[in-house]
Amino acid sequence: MEKYLYSGVLLFAISYPLAQSFERRIRYVSQWYALFPALLISAAIFVVWDYWFTQIGVWEFNPRYVLGIYFFELPLEEWLFFIIIPFACVFIYEVLIFFFPRDVFQPLAKPFVFVMVPFLAGLALFHLDKWYTSVNFLFGSFVLLLHFLVFSDRYLGRFLFAYLVHLVPLLICNGILTGGLTEEPVVIYNNSENLGVRIWSVPIEDLIYSMSLFLLNISIFEKIRSRKTIVPLGSL
Numbered sequence: 001m002e003k004y005l006y007s008g009v010l011l012f013a014i015s016y017p018l019a020q021s022f023e024r025r026i027r028y029v030s031q032w033y034a035l036f037p038a039l040l041i042s043a044a045i046f047v048v049w050d051y052w053f054t055q056i057g058v059w060e061f062n063p064r065y066v067l068g069i070y071f072f073e074l075p076l077e078e079w080l081f082f083i084i085i086p087f088a089c090v091f092i093y094e095v096l097i098f099f100f101p102r103d104v105f106q107p108l109a110k111p112f113v114f115v116m117v118p119f120l121a122g123l124a125l126f127h128l129d130k131w132y133t134s135v136n137f138l139f140g141s142f143v144l145l146l147h148f149l150v151f152s153d154r155y156l157g158r159f160l161f162a163y164l165v166h167l168v169p170l171l172i173c174n175g176i177l178t179g180g181l182t183e184e185p186v187v188i189y190n191n192s193e194n195l196g197v198r199i200w201s202v203p204i205e206d207l208i209y210s211m212s213l214f215l216l217n218i219s220i221f222e223k224i225r226s227r228k229t230i231v232p233l234g235s236l
């Protein structure tokens with residue numbers, strides 16, 4: 001049964017969002033026309049990154065906990081990760097818009113960008129000897145800046161709210177994948193390529209990695225959605 005661990009984590013992550021996609025109030029399914037292009041575009045970027053990091057030894061996947069189906073040396077579960085996890089993250093984003101129509105984090109959006117972009121870029125340049133830290137933080141600063149240049153602070157407040165909420169399931173799922181509950185981790189990190197700072201068993205870099213993946217999906221999702229005249233869920 002060990003080989004089902006990674007796929008089991010993914011099933012756990014998607015089960016509730018998928019089941020609730022047809023709920024009559026939120027109607028997440030009605031947003032799939034914008035969601036799935038966002039998932040595919042962002043997945044293409046992150047799979048290339050993932051493959052590259054696997055090749056240069058930044059991380060590897062424990063064959064003990066995966067099904068054993070590989071494409072381009074990445075397990076099937078890793079490919080599905082970039083569809084399932086953003087699917088669940090954008091679901092959180094949409095649910096929070098519906099239940100909290102007021103964008104309470106909007107005043108923090110610009111300060112967040114003005115602080116985090118130079119902070120992440122600075123850390124990246126300071127740790128060029130660590131691949132995961134440097135590339136991850138630099139990419140995170142780029143995604144934040146790109147979103148801000150395209151949308152200004154629009155959507156960022158709502159994203160910040162969703163990002164903070166998503167940290168709970170993120171730490172649970174990534175904690176399991178990084179060996180928090182198992183004899184060996186599913187994803188084995190080369191600690192010489194990161195800062196070595198962990199929350200539970202989760203490298204601190206994963207929080208920025210997840211931010212970039214989440215925000216890139218939101219940026220594409222909202223760009224596509226803005227081209228169609230719809231009633232925002234938060235105003236229903």
